[in-house]
Amino acid sequence: MTAGQILVDAAARAGWYGLMARSLGPQIRGGESAALLRLSPQPVQSADDFYDLMVAVDWGNIERFASELPLHAASVIITDPSQGEVPPIMRAAAPRIVPVPLKDVAKEVTGGRVNMVALGLIAAAIGLPEDAVIDVLRQVLAKKGADALDASIASLRAGAAQAAAIEGVPTLAPAGKVPDGRWSITGNEAAGLGALRGGVRFVAAYPITPATEVLEWLAPNLAKVGGTLVQAEDELASITMCLGGSFGGVPSLTATSGPGLALMTEALGLGVASETPVVVVNVMRGGPSTGIPTKSEQSDLNIAVYGLHGDAPHIVTAPTSIADCLFTAQWSVYLAESLQVPTIMLSDQAMGQSRAIIDKPADLAFVGKRLRAEATEGVPYQRYAVTADGVSPMAVPGTRGCEYTADGLEHSPRGTPSTQAQHHTDQLDKRQRKLTAFDYGDAWAHHETFGTTETDLAVITFGSVTEPVREALSRAAEDGISCRLIALRLLSPAQPKRMAAALDGIKRLLVVEQNHMAQFHALLRAYYDLPPSVKTLHRPGPLALRPHEIVAALGDWT
Amino acid sequence: MTAGQILVDAAARAGWYGLMARSLGPQIRGGESAALLRLSPQPVQSADDFYDLMVAVDWGNIERFASELPLHAASVIITDPSQGEVPPIMRAAAPRIVPVPLKDVAKEVTGGRVNMVALGLIAAAIGLPEDAVIDVLRQVLAKKGADALDASIASLRAGAAQAAAIEGVPTLAPAGKVPDGRWSITGNEAAGLGALRGGVRFVAAYPITPATEVLEWLAPNLAKVGGTLVQAEDELASITMCLGGSFGGVPSLTATSGPGLALMTEALGLGVASETPVVVVNVMRGGPSTGIPTKSEQSDLNIAVYGLHGDAPHIVTAPTSIADCLFTAQWSVYLAESLQVPTIMLSDQAMGQSRAIIDKPADLAFVGKRLRAEATEGVPYQRYAVTADGVSPMAVPGTRGCEYTADGLEHSPRGTPSTQAQHHTDQLDKRQRKLTAFDYGDAWAHHETFGTTETDLAVITFGSVTEPVREALSRAAEDGISCRLIALRLLSPAQPKRMAAALDGIKRLLVVEQNHMAQFHALLRAYYDLPPSVKTLHRPGPLALRPHEIVAALGDWT
Amino acid sequence: MDAKPATPGTGSLKAQDYKSDLKPVWCPGCGDFAVLSAITKALAELQVPREDAAVVSGIGCSSRIPAYTSVYGFHSIHGRALPIATGLKAARPDLTVLCAGGDGDGFSIGGNHFIHACRRNVDLTYIVMDNEVYGMTKGQASPTTEPDWTGSKLTPEGPGVAPFQPLEIALSAGANFIARGFSGDPNFVVRLIVEAVRHPGFSLVQVLSPCVTFRPEQRAWKETTHADWAPENASTDRREAFLKLLDDDGFTTGVLYKGRNPVFAPPHPSSANLADLEKGFAL
Amino acid sequence: MDAKPATPGTGSLKAQDYKSDLKPVWCPGCGDFAVLSAITKALAELQVPREDAAVVSGIGCSSRIPAYTSVYGFHSIHGRALPIATGLKAARPDLTVLCAGGDGDGFSIGGNHFIHACRRNVDLTYIVMDNEVYGMTKGQASPTTEPDWTGSKLTPEGPGVAPFQPLEIALSAGANFIARGFSGDPNFVVRLIVEAVRHPGFSLVQVLSPCVTFRPEQRAWKETTHADWAPENASTDRREAFLKLLDDDGFTTGVLYKGRNPVFAPPHPSSANLADLEKGFAL
Numbered sequence A, B: 001m002t003a004g005q006i007l008v009d010a011a012a013r014a015g016w017y018g019l020m021a022r023s024l025g026p027q028i029r030g031g032e033s034a035a036l037l038r039l040s041p042q043p044v045q046s047a048d049d050f051y052d053l054m055v056a057v058d059w060g061n062i063e064r065f066a067s068e069l070p071l072h073a074a075s076v077i078i079t080d081p082s083q084g085e086v087p088p089i090m091r092a093a094a095p096r097i098v099p100v101p102l103k104d105v106a107k108e109v110t111g112g113r114v115n116m117v118a119l120g121l122i123a124a125a126i127g128l129p130e131d132a133v134i135d136v137l138r139q140v141l142a143k144k145g146a147d148a149l150d151a152s153i154a155s156l157r158a159g160a161a162q163a164a165a166i167e168g169v170p171t172l173a174p175a176g177k178v179p180d181g182r183w184s185i186t187g188n189e190a191a192g193l194g195a196l197r198g199g200v201r202f203v204a205a206y207p208i209t210p211a212t213e214v215l216e217w218l219a220p221n222l223a224k225v226g227g228t229l230v231q232a233e234d235e236l237a238s239i240t241m242c243l244g245g246s247f248g249g250v251p252s253l254t255a256t257s258g259p260g261l262a263l264m265t266e267a268l269g270l271g272v273a274s275e276t277p278v279v280v281v282n283v284m285r286g287g288p289s290t291g292i293p294t295k296s297e298q299s300d301l302n303i304a305v306y307g308l309h310g311d312a313p314h315i316v317t318a319p320t321s322i323a324d325c326l327f328t329a330q331w332s333v334y335l336a337e338s339l340q341v342p343t344i345m346l347s348d349q350a351m352g353q354s355r356a357i358i359d360k361p362a363d364l365a366f367v368g369k370r371l372r373a374e375a376t377e378g379v380p381y382q383r384y385a386v387t388a389d390g391v392s393p394m395a396v397p398g399t400r401g402c403e404y405t406a407d408g409l410e411h412s413p414r415g416t417p418s419t420q421a422q423h424h425t426d427q428l429d430k431r432q433r434k435l436t437a438f439d440y441g442d443a444w445a446h447h448e449t450f451g452t453t454e455t456d457l458a459v460i461t462f463g464s465v466t467e468p469v470r471e472a473l474s475r476a477a478e479d480g481i482s483c484r485l486i487a488l489r490l491l492s493p494a495q496p497k498r499m500a501a502a503l504d505g506i507k508r509l510l511v512v513e514q515n516h517m518a519q520f521h522a523l524l525r526a527y528y529d530l531p532p533s534v535k536t537l538h539r540p541g542p543l544a545l546r547p548h549e550i551v552a553a554l555g556d557w558t
Numbered sequence C, D: 001m002d003a004k005p006a007t008p009g010t011g012s013l014k015a016q017d018y019k020s021d022l023k024p025v026w027c028p029g030c031g032d033f034a035v036l037s038a039i040t041k042a043l044a045e046l047q048v049p050r051e052d053a054a055v056v057s058g059i060g061c062s063s064r065i066p067a068y069t070s071v072y073g074f075h076s077i078h079g080r081a082l083p084i085a086t087g088l089k090a091a092r093p094d095l096t097v098l099c100a101g102g103d104g105d106g107f108s109i110g111g112n113h114f115i116h117a118c119r120r121n122v123d124l125t126y127i128v129m130d131n132e133v134y135g136m137t138k139g140q141a142s143p144t145t146e147p148d149w150t151g152s153k154l155t156p157e158g159p160g161v162a163p164f165q166p167l168e169i170a171l172s173a174g175a176n177f178i179a180r181g182f183s184g185d186p187n188f189v190v191r192l193i194v195e196a197v198r199h200p201g202f203s204l205v206q207v208l209s210p211c212v213t214f215r216p217e218q219r220a221w222k223e224t225t226h227a228d229w230a231p232e233n234a235s236t237d238r239r240e241a242f243l244k245l246l247d248d249d250g251f252t253t254g255v256l257y258k259g260r261n262p263v264f265a266p267p268h269p270s271s272a273n274l275a276d277l278e279k280g281f282a283l
C-alpha cells in the first residue's frame, strides 16, 4: 500500500472524507509517480484548484507532469535539500518552500523509510491524529511483524517532529462524530458492484487500461455470487461472448476503453438488431488511437453515441461521480435488460481509478428485468413482434415452444431474414420506439440549482467533470451568481421534453466537457434546442478541469 | 450477360443513355430477380417515379419486392398468361395489362429463349432499332457460334412481332448523332478507376456485398499498372495492411461496407494519430448489423463521421452520382495524401452496383501528393513537427537520415510517446488544423440553381439521392418553384463559411437522405447554422427516393 | 437457470421435428442440405429437448443453418459464432450448444476465435461446412482454397497461398475432438456429430460440403473422400494423431482424435450474497 | 520506389548505430533489453542500411521496441503488427521488414494475423518476446501462460486453459522458418534473427524474454533453456519438425525448421497505363 493510500485511509478513520488519484510516468514499474490527495470534513469527489501541500521525495522527470500539479502562492512545498533545488517549473507560482532533510531523518531511525517520514510529517502538518495513521499501519503491516510496525511508527514520529517548522498548511477541523458505514471505493470498483446489483452474472474480459480494475474486481466477486467470468482472446470475443451469455438469459457485461470499444461496435450493432441486451463499461482515456492510456479524457462520446453502422439506436449513460458509478452501472444494466438493447456506460480514468471515501450508497430497486416470453398453445412465437412500446417478449433457451433464431439480418416479426421495405421500417421503428417511448424518470440527469431558482444561466455537463462543476457553482452562488446544473446521466437517446423543461427560462448556457472537439456540445446542438447564448468550456485531457476555471468561464458573461 | 444488360448496351449503341439496377431475392443463385432499367436520350443516373413497362416472365415471390417496382395507371404490364393472373399487388395502380404468351412464342423458335423473346418485344415496343440489339448479341455470343446467334435473333424477331399489340409505351426519340467516347460503368468500377487515377498502388481486400466489385475491378487492373493487391483474412487486416503500405509511401485503399467499416475504426484512429493516409471506400447497404446486404441505404453516415474513438479528425466524402464515383474517389485519394489522413468515401449500393451509360469523364489533376521529408544535415527530423498548416513533411522508408517511428500513442513532435498536456494539445490542434485550414475548393459540394437564383428555398442532400433530387428540382422549376441544391461531397470536416455563403438568403431548407434516423440532418444541425425553417425527407432503404416524392416534400411549403 | 439434463429422452423426437418450416436459400445441390439433415438426425439420436439446444452461426451460406432447425438459434455476424457459442455455454452450461458455419467464417475472419476455442475447451461442437470458397459473396478464395484456383476475380492468378489445414491447426491448438465428414456421406456425418456432442469439451467436425455453384468441380469429392479414420479407432494420443495427419490427403473422413483435456470449468455455485461482498468496501 | 538491395554493405555500421537515443521504459532486468540488443547486432551483422529497414510492432512492453532502434518504425495498435508489416513489405519489397511484439499482442488479440501470416509467407521476420504474461497491463494471463498460474486478479484460480503452442501452431499454419531463443543467451538470439532475416518468406523467432516484474520466477529460465536445436541441423522436413516439437519441453532453443514454401509474390512490373485500362469502359 502506498503512503498516499495510508493517508486517505487514516483520514477516513479520523472521520474525514477524501479522494486519492495517482499520476504515473511512462516507466512500466518505478519511475516518477505522484499521489494526489484531497481531504475534507465534507464529502469530496474531485480535486480542488490547487494543492496546498506538496511533499517532494524526488524531482526526477517533474517536467513531465508538473502541469498536473497546480500550486499557488499559498502552497507549501516540502523538499529534501539533498534532491537539489526545487525545479523552476514548480517555483513558478511562488509557493513557500520548506527544506526538510527527509532522507537524513529516515536514516536516523532504525529501519526508517523516507515514505513513512513524509507521512508522519504530513499527518502532523494537517492535524491528522497519529492514532488514525497507526491504526492503518497496524493493519497494513499485520503480516510483516512487530519490528516493521515499530520502525514505521518511529519514522512517522521522526517526520512529525519536523512539522513544527511548517507554517501555512491548512489544518482540517476534527470530525465531530465519525460517520457510520462509510466506504472506501474507486469508480471502477463501484461500477463492478453496480453491475452485480443490477443482476449481471456473466462477464467476458480483455484487459485494458484504465478499465481493467472493473474486471479484476468482478472476477473473484462474481464467482462468489454464482456468476462466470471468461477471459477472452480479444474484444471482438469479449463482447460477442457477452451477447452469447445474454442470449442465454444471463445479464452480461464487459468493460473496456476506447481502442477496445472501437473493436466492439460491429457486435454492438448485432446486439441492436437482434435485440440482445449487453452492457459495456467504457472507461475513457486520452485518445485518439492508443493515445494516453493512463490519463483521463471524455473523448469517446462520439463513438459511444454514433459509432455503430446503420441506424442502430442504443443507450449511452454516464455516471456523474465516483459514487455514482455504482448507481449508473446498476441503472445501465436495468435499462439494457428492460429495453433489450446494448448500453454503453461512459466512465473515465479520473473516476475509475480514483479512490474516494463515500457514504454508504443506498440499495436501489433497479434490477434488470427482461420481458420474458412463454409459449401460447397454437400461437407461433414471434420474437420480434411489433408491439406498442416496441419491447417484444424474449424467450430464453430452455423455454419450450418458443424456439426461435435471433438474427442480425433484417427480419420479419418472427425473425426470418427479410429484405422487404415494410419489415425493415417496422423493425427500425420498433427498435427506435422502445428507446424513445421509455420513461427514464428523474435519473436521466442530475439537476441542481445553485443560488436562486430564478436564474437565466445554466451549465450542462456530464461525467467526472460534474463534481468540479458543482464545486464551481457553489462558489459562484456564494458570489451571488445563481446557476442551474444539468449533468446528463442519459447521453443517448436524447430527451428533448425533459431538456426543454430543465432549460425553461435559461438564456445563457455553458457546456463543460473534457475533450478537444467539443463533442458534447455538438451532440447537444444536434438533438436539443439550446438557449440563444451558448458557450463551451472544453479542453482535452490530461489536465483536470479545475473549479476556478469553470467559475472564470461563468464570469465571462457576468 | 442478362437480357437487361443487353438492352442497356443496345440502347447505348443506338445513341441513348441508360441505367440498369438489379433487385435480387434471398436465394444465393436463382430465385426471383428483376432488372430495373431506365433509358433516355439525355444522360440519366437515377430512376424515374414509375416504370412505364414491366415484362413479367415469372411472378414468383413478387410480394417480396413489389414495392421496389412502382407502377402507375399509364404503366403497361406484359405478362405471360401461362403464369396465371397478375398478382393484385401489381394491379393496385391499375396499369394496363397485356397478355403475351412469351413461353409459347419462344417454343416456336428453334433454340428459342423466353428472355430473348422479351428482349425483342421490349426493343420493338420502345423503338430501339433491331440492329443495335443484334450488334450486342453478336458480341456477347461470339464464342457460342452462329447457331446460338441465329436462334437469338429469331427469338428477338418473334418477340418483336408481338409488339404491335402493345400500346401506350412511350417510345424514345432516335438519337440525332451517337455521341462519341461514352462509357458503360458502374459506381464501383468508377470508384476503382478513380482510385488508380488518384495514385493508389496498394489495395488490401476482404470481400463484402455490395463493395466487392470495387476490389474485383481493381485486382487485375491494379496489377497491370504495377500495383499490388492482397486478399486479407479480415477487415482488421485489410485496413492495417493499407496502413503498412501507406507508411511505406504507397497510396493505399480498401473497400468495404458497414460491418467491415465497423471493424476498421480502431485502425482508422491509428491512421489519424500516426498521420498515415489511407482511403476506405464504404459502399453502404441496409443496416444495422448484417441488415440488408443487397439493398441501398445511407445509414453509415454516423459511423463514418463519428465512429473513431478519441478526438480523431478525418475526412468523409460522398460521390453524388455513378459518374461522380470516379471524381470523388480520385479526390478522396488526393485529400488523404495531401493531408496525411484517413478518408472514408461513402458510396452506396444504388450507385455502386448500378450500371450507367455516361459521357467519358474528364481527366483531372487531382493526384495524391504527399509532402515528403528529406534529411537536413544537423537538424534532427521531426515527423510530427508542429507546422502552420498542420501538415508535417513525412519521410518514407528509404529516405536516409529521416528514420523515425510512427506512433499511435500521443507523442512529441519527434514522435516520442508523451503524456504531457502540451504535447497532447499541440498534436490535437495540428491534426485538426490541417483539416480545417485546407482549401477544399469548389468540390466540397455540388451547387446548382433550379429556376431563378432569387429563391429562399434550398435542398441539401448527399450521395445517390442527389440525382433524384436534381430531377425533382428540374420539375419543380418547370412548375415555377425555384430552388437551390447543395449536394455535399465533403461530409466532414464541416465547412461553415462555404455553407453560410451557399445558404445566403435561404429561409426554407429541405434535407433529403435515405436513412431512418435522419443522421444527415443531425449532422447539419450539429455543425452548421441552418435557416429558420428546416424540414427533412428521410426514409430508410431499400426503396429509392423517387423524384415525385421530393417534389411533394417541396410542395408542402408552397 | 434450471439445469435440465440434456440426456437422451424417450425417443419420441424424430429428425423431422428438428427441422423448421423455412425453405433454405441454398442453391439446388448445395452440400449444406445434407449437413442440415445430419444435424437434425443427430439431435434426434441424442434426443435433446428442442428447447435445450441452440445452434449458433456467423454469416455465409452455411451460416444460414440455425433458422432451418427448430431449436434455439443465433445467426450472428461474420466470424463471431464461436465466441457467442462460448458465452452461451459458459453462462448456460445446461444447454447443448452447436456452432456451425463456413470455412471463411471460421478460418478467415474467425480464425482467432477458432484457435482459442480449441484451447479453451468449452463443451460445444463446431461444425464447419468447408467448401473452400466464400459462397455467399459469390465465390472468392477462402483459407482452404488451393493456391492455384483461378476462379475468383479477386485473385485472378489464384490466391497463391498455402491452404489452411483445419485439423492440423485444431490439433496444435488443443482441440479435444477432431473429425472430418463429407456431406455426400450424410449418415457418417450424423455419427460424427453425435460422437462430437457426446465427447466432453470442444469438438470440431469439418464437413466437406461442396459449393456446386462456385466450385462445381467439388462434386468429384464423392470419389476422392475415403472413410479411413474409423471412429472406433480414433487416436487418443496427439503424436499418433499428428502422424495420421501428416499422411492425410485432406479427404480422409472419420474421427481423427479424441482427447482428454480438462473441460472449461462451469460457474461456481453461489456462496455469498451482495451484502457480503460489500463488506469489502467498508472502512 | 527505388529498389535498393538490402544486402550486406561495407561493414561500417555497428550495433550501436542501430540504437536510438531513447531510454526504454522497461523495468530494470526486463528480458526485452537483451532482445533489443540482439536486434541491433543482427542488423549490424546484416549491414542493412538504416533507411532500408523497418520494425513494426503492436502494443505492449515489448512492442515499444521500434523507437529504441534507429531504423524506420511503426509502433501501432494492439494485435495488428503483422498485417501492417505485411502491407509494408507487399508494397515495398525492397525493405527489410521486422515485426516484433509480445505473446499477448501476437497470440491473443493478434492470433488470426499470426496464422495467416504463416500461411501467406510474406518475406518478413517476426520476433515474439514471450514472457507468458501481459506485462503492460500489469500482469494478466496470456495465451502462453500456464493454466495454474494464479498471479492475476483477473483469473485468481489460474486461467485454466491449455497454453498456446506458438511453434506447433506456426508449423501447422505453414511458417517457413521457425526458431526459439532465450533473452539470457543474446548472442544466440542474434544468430537466430540473422538466419531468420536471410531465410526467404515468413520467419518466426520466439524469444523467451522474462518479465521480472510480474513473472519473477522466469529468471529460472536460465537453467531450464537448452540450445538443442542447432541451426545447422534445422529440419527441412515438416514431419521431422513435428516430431521434434512433440518431444519439446518448451525450452529448447535454436532453429526448429527451415521450409521452402513459395514466398508471397512481389507486385507485377507495370505494363499498362491508365488509358489502356479505361478502354475497358468504352462502348
Ligand SMILES: Cc1ncc(C[n+]2csc(CCOP(=O)(O)OP(=O)(O)O)c2C)c(N)n1
Pocket (backbone or CB within 6 Å): B206, B207, B208, B209, B235, B259, B260, B263, B290, C059, C060, C061, C062, C063, C077, C078, C101, C102, C103, C104, C105, C106, C129, C131, C133, C134, C135, C136, C137, C142
Ligand atoms: C465483417 C464482414 N465482412 C465481410 C462480410 C461479407 N461476407 C459474408 S459471408 C462471407 C464469406 C462466407 O464464406 P463461408 O464462411 O465460407 O461461407 P459459405 O458462404 O461458403 O458457406 C463474407 C466475406 C460480412 N458479412 N461481414
Ligand SMILES: Cc1ncc(C[n+]2csc(CCOP(=O)(O)OP(=O)(O)O)c2C)c(N)n1
Pocket (backbone or CB within 6 Å): A206, A207, A208, A209, A235, A259, A260, A263, A290, D059, D060, D061, D062, D063, D078, D101, D102, D103, D104, D105, D106, D129, D131, D133, D134, D135, D136, D137, D142
Ligand atoms: C484493443 C486493445 N485492447 C487492449 C489493450 C490493452 N493492452 C495493452 S498491451 C496489452 C497486452 C500486452 O501483452 P504482451 O503483448 O504480451 O506484451 P508485454 O507487455 O508482455 O511485453 C494489452 C491487453 C490495448 N492497448 N488495445
Ligand code: SF4
Pocket (backbone or CB within 6 Å): B028, B029, C025, C026, C027, C029, C030, C031, C032, C061, C062, C131, C135, C136, C210, C211, C212, C213, C214
Ligand atoms: S453458393 Fe455454394 S455454398 Fe452457397 S448455397 Fe450455393 S452451392 Fe451452397
Ligand code: SF4
Pocket (backbone or CB within 6 Å): A028, A029, D025, D026, D027, D029, D030, D031, D032, D061, D062, D131, D135, D136, D210, D211, D212, D213, D214
Ligand atoms: S512489466 Fe515485465 S515485460 Fe514489462 S517492462 Fe517490466 S519486466 Fe519487462
Ligand SMILES: [Mg+2]
Pocket (backbone or CB within 6 Å): C060, C102, C103, C104, C129, C130, C131, C132, C133, C134, C135, C142
Ligand atoms: Mg465457404
Ligand SMILES: [Mg+2]
Pocket (backbone or CB within 6 Å): D060, D102, D103, D104, D129, D130, D131, D132, D133, D134, D135, D142
Ligand atoms: Mg507478454
